[in-house]
Amino acid sequence: MLADRAKAMQRVCFGAEPSEADLELLGSRERWLVYRDLVRNRLNTVIGVALARTKSAIGEDAFGRAVDEWFDTGSPKTRYLRYVPSELSEFAIPIWQLTETPWVADLAGYEISAWEVRHGPRNPESVGEFAFDKKPVLAAAVKVLRLAYPVHERPTPKKGYEPKPTILCLYRDGNHKAVPQILNPLAADLLEAWRTTDQTVAESVQTVAAAHNTDIGPTFIEKLSTLITHFIQEGILLGGHSPPS
């Protein structure tokens, strides 16, 4: 009985069109439509804040249709309101890739990444000093984005973005805002290696430099040390862990 009511509530709140049978089961048709509005409005608000530029690029109607479709077929699996826009994006970006002008999917991917960085996890508490013979420790909220359009440039041009391959690092700055920084392909690969592999800094530098056919000479080392200093100053790179002996 309770389970049947709960499922009817779910269909009334998230279904494309609430059925009269469900509304009758729950009783008080008009008041259950109030619940439908309350539930959808709250979710729409957080999604609209996270994807504000995407929403204005696509237009309220088309954006709203994607959200409605997500409500109808999915709805939030997360208990955390801050992850709701991510779940919607996972559903909607593939649709926008097919239906919208090509840079819109990049813009949505950029906006949701910035949202996730801003609201992302805490940094680890105890991190050792950075050293080339240690495994590097990155901040918890750092993302590398590879885009076909420079959608981080604001405001959105009236005629849309011209293609321009762009690699960005998104990180949380000292004011807790998500900040984009342009990376060259080698720096981006290094940052990703630091996040995903168990190699020490020295090992990962060798692997990535080899993959880019780059000699590790004095110029390279000077540029690398500038990059590492910058990453440390910006809180992107926190330090290092000694590899297990």
Next chain:
Amino acid sequence: MTRDVAGIGLGLRYDLATELLERQPKSVAWLEIHPENYIDRGGRYQEMLELAREDWPVVTHGLSTCLGSAEPFDASYLKGLGTFLRDLEIPWHSEHLCLGGVDDRFFHDLLPLPFTEESAQMSSQRLIEVRDAIGVPLALENASYYAPQGPDGLAEADFVVEVLQKADAKLLLDVNNIYVNGRNFDFDPKAYIDKIPMERVVQIHVAGHFVRDDGLRIDTHGEPVPDDVYELLDYTLRKTGPVPVLLERDNNVPPLDDLLSEVDELWKIYRNATGIVDAG
């Protein structure tokens, strides 16, 4: 070690945190947070909580551990919640007596439970299960609702009392919710208060609400506390004695001074009703 929570508190919210944490007004005796907003989250929220804890005792109020849902709990979530709560040294945690999700999907709103034996049985069992899992005292909160769930509005009070007794639980008594329900379902809020076993009340919530054109009252926490709710608080505190009172303001957040005037008003009522003269 838990920290003493007494007098008038304020909900810590992003929109008011900067001014609150800078000014540290003495009239605010403690703060309440929603753990879902802080668990596994860095950035400004982490900073807000760390700064808040330097100056105030903190109490937690959950949004998503749905006491009314039929599905098993997510054990890993409860474990993480317990760790988070114990680190905060809170005297108790609270959750709503409502349905928050179905089939592992979340409404992100508080949906009502029918006032039936089946609901009471299930909610009380779940309350015990959560309380055991988190390892801190757990109070349930009476919720506001908009679609009828029982033969009349006062049936809700009987339902709440039944869950409290079955689970031997504490109560976070939300007087605004009772007032809103009383106006929406045509019952006397004081008659509801009279049914509550006062020895179970560990905390009180007050808030404002929105009145729609058609008269339906929606529990938005987005308006100033109306006089009728202040009066109901006074009536309640005369029965409970000095139970800590929290001002909830989640939406349409005004300048801090406006909220502090409401806090002052709450102190006046608190002192008058309980005879406490030196707190705050």
